[in-house]
Amino acid sequence: MRHTVLFNRAGWPAWWLNGQVLKRREFGLGQILALNTLTPVFRRIDEKLPFPPLSLIAILEPKKQESP
DSSP: OOEEEEEOOTHHHHHHIIIIISOOSSOOHHHHHHHHHHHHHHHHHGGGOSSOOSEEEEEOOOOOOOOO
16 A cells, blocks of 8 residues: 545534434435535645544555566
């Protein structure tokens, strides 16, 4: 593995609120629209948020072939 990127900390409070407090299994249209509108802001502050990340991207590279 070459590099990992942890992100989407801004989504954690919404998932927690919907699942644990409101006992919902789906997001409402208003919540989705708000998330889409606020995404540019969340991208800038994501690393500074104190919540656990919901998403992970791993950058991989192939193993080098051993020469005979």
